[in-house]
Amino acid sequence: MTTRSVRAQVEEALLPPLVALLIALLAGDVLILAFGQQPGEVWLTLLRGTWGNAYGFGQVLYKATTLIFTGLAVSLGVRAGLFNIGAEGQLAAGGFAAAFIALHFPAATPAIVIILAAMVAAALAGGAVGYVPGMLKARFGAHEVITTIMLNFIVLGLLNYVVVNRVHVHETLHTPEVPKAALTRFADLISAFHGSAANAAIIIALVAALWVGWYLFRTRAGYDLRAVGLQPDAAEYGGVKVGVVWTKALVISGALAGLGGINFVLGYKHYYEEGFASGAGFLGIAVALVGRSHPVGVVLAAFFFATLSQGGLAINALVPKQMIDVLQGVVILAVAASVPEVRRALQSGRAAIAARSGDA
Amino acid sequence: MIGFLLQTLRIAVPYLFAAAGGVVAERAGVISLTLEGFMLSGAFGAAIGAFYSGSPWVGVLCGAFGGFIFGLVHAVASIRFRADQVVSGIAINLLVAGLTRFFLKLAFDSSSNSPRVPGFGSASAGASMAAAVFTNPLVWMGLLVIPVLTWVVYRTPFGLRVRAVGEHPQAAETLGVRVSRIRYVAVALSGVLASLGGVYLALDQHQFSDNMTAGRGFIAIAAVIFGRWDPARAGIACLLFAAAETLQIQLQGAQTIPSQFIQMIPYVLTIVALAGLVRRSVPPASLGKAD
Numbered sequence: 001m002t003t004r005s006v007r008a009q010v011e012e013a014l015l016p017p018l019v020a021l022l023i024a025l026l027a028g029d030v031l032i033l034a035f036g037q038q039p040g041e042v043w044l045t046l047l048r049g050t051w052g053n054a055y056g057f058g059q060v061l062y063k064a065t066t067l068i069f070t071g072l073a074v075s076l077g078v079r080a081g082l083f084n085i086g087a088e089g090q091l092a093a094g095g096f097a098a099a100f101i102a103l104h105f106p107a108a109t110p111a112i113v114i115i116l117a118a119m120v121a122a123a124l125a126g127g128a129v130g131y132v133p134g135m136l137k138a139r140f141g142a143h144e145v146i147t148t149i150m151l152n153f154i155v156l157g158l159l160n161y162v163v164v165n166r167v168h169v170h171e172t173l174h175t176p177e178v179p180k181a182a183l184t185r186f187a188d189l190i191s192a193f194h195g196s197a198a199n200a201a202i203i204i205a206l207v208a209a210l211w212v213g214w215y216l217f218r219t220r221a222g223y224d225l226r227a228v229g230l231q232p233d234a235a236e237y238g239g240v241k242v243g244v245v246w247t248k249a250l251v252i253s254g255a256l257a258g259l260g261g262i263n264f265v266l267g268y269k270h271y272y273e274e275g276f277a278s279g280a281g282f283l284g285i286a287v288a289l290v291g292r293s294h295p296v297g298v299v300l301a302a303f304f305f306a307t308l309s310q311g312g313l314a315i316n317a318l319v320p321k322q323m324i325d326v327l328q329g330v331v332i333l334a335v336a337a338s339v340p341e342v343r344r345a346l347q348s349g350r351a352a353i354a355a356r357s358g359d360a
Numbered sequence: 361m362i363g364f365l366l367q368t369l370r371i372a373v374p375y376l377f378a379a380a381g382g383v384v385a386e387r388a389g390v391i392s393l394t395l396e397g398f399m400l401s402g403a404f405g406a407a408i409g410a411f412y413s414g415s416p417w418v419g420v421l422c423g424a425f426g427g428f429i430f431g432l433v434h435a436v437a438s439i440r441f442r443a444d445q446v447v448s449g450i451a452i453n454l455l456v457a458g459l460t461r462f463f464l465k466l467a468f469d470s471s472s473n474s475p476r477v478p479g480f481g482s483a484s485a486g487a488s489m490a491a492a493v494f495t496n497p498l499v500w501m502g503l504l505v506i507p508v509l510t511w512v513v514y515r516t517p518f519g520l521r522v523r524a525v526g527e528h529p530q531a532a533e534t535l536g537v538r539v540s541r542i543r544y545v546a547v548a549l550s551g552v553l554a555s556l557g558g559v560y561l562a563l564d565q566h567q568f569s570d571n572m573t574a575g576r577g578f579i580a581i582a583a584v585i586f587g588r589w590d591p592a593r594a595g596i597a598c599l600l601f602a603a604a605e606t607l608q609i610q611l612q613g614a615q616t617i618p619s620q621f622i623q624m625i626p627y628v629l630t631i632v633a634l635a636g637l638v639r640r641s642v643p644p645a646s647l648g649k650a651d
Contacts (some may be wrong), residue, residue: 083446136635140635142635143634149393150628154624161621285450289447320462320471322461324458326458326459332454333443333451337437337448340443
């Protein structure tokens, strides 16, 4: 079906992140030296503080969980040719809905019922937020980049209003704790994880990644979605209702981001707190970009960014953790800039080889 | 009433600069989700410059230089390397937020704010708000930036080229316009203009504080779209949004309309404008397309 070999695809997918990693390491070295520290020592400390002990690794797991959800959300949109920058608001809406539903169950309800209901509520809330830009795009052609950004502010404002005026615990910006509805913390199973927030939501995240892979590459709907992403006019000509696909893609995308809210709400704090989603939406874009919008890549990239973010805390005694914010920006910029460049270089390289073998 | 107008003006100045920057870049066909980052770099540069030199004018220069540098970064990434302009913009916002945090720590050993820096105008406690506003040269520059930009965009050869490059780059290229060069200049100019909005914030508050632009760059984008990419209309949108904000501040405690709903006005209006429910906003034809 395709003339591109698997090897060419892998090269095209892996080279930009590797280039970006090298550039980020160099940029990091400069910042570390500017702060008068030894780069080698700082990088080692970063690794030891994340993958080197159970607590650090647990924190990486926890942070990667949310990023897998938002990364998948952005990726699904990208596959349909849409840029969902609203993952932040969708995640917050999902987290709030999960907490809100869980709060309204009688205390005697079995935990599994509460958990399932909260998950459904989270996905529905995220999906509802995703529906708005999808519908606006399909019906009025309103560009989803702008509408999703604007919706972030609107959703966060609405949530702020509800939390401040209706359901907060006095003198805080969070809801009361939900009863029972806790996803198992790994610290309860393995004592080495003690203190870390890792919980069973990572399993749900991995299942979501599998589902997205199946949906995109094994179903008729996923085929349509990718067709629309590659060439909407051709897809329309081929009988695909492009507007419907767009709307559906943003609803699913929003639902995935919304479902991510359970990691914090059901797995960690057991309440919705204002600002818990902060940054995870934009980082989801980074995860999708570095993971090349493929579920496997997204999981790997989520672990990479989670490691960076947890690593920042580990190195804070040597270099300000703010260095990690810089590195995130550098990685995104470098990947974005090298994707088209790598593609062109590989193509011209192959063309040259093909031309030479043609001469022989 | 005078108080209301003055307060509106104070709030509007950063929006006017940033929206002007947004109009220039987007009219040349380059998406400017970068405004937030440009502003923040301007604010940080202004604080550094004013702190070490003792002069607010050096702060203005340093802030503008910061915007210029990040404008160039965005230009190189999106024009030379054809990076996705939305992604490049988000990356630059994250990058600037990170860099300002890192260097805030490095220069002032603080993760929240810089020490007090000199600003413009009579900062003495007794000075009236009117005096504080009208002795600040950045307020005057902010008021002038929109008329000047209107003139540049519609009445100068450069403006014609910017519009041509944004609407139909191939045709412009055929007529001998250097598309890439015009875009480089437009995006760098956008960086400088937007950064002045941040400069104003830092000098007005006499310090840099972490993430002090607080989403103002996105309000400016809203103004650009609501103003249908026209400098004058974008300027009016800035004033409108600033007036809404002033109203919200003055209504505080009155419990008539929750402040969250007034804060949403710019975002809701932008969505309404984009959806064409009032009158359709149509972006420059080549916006976001690396040809």
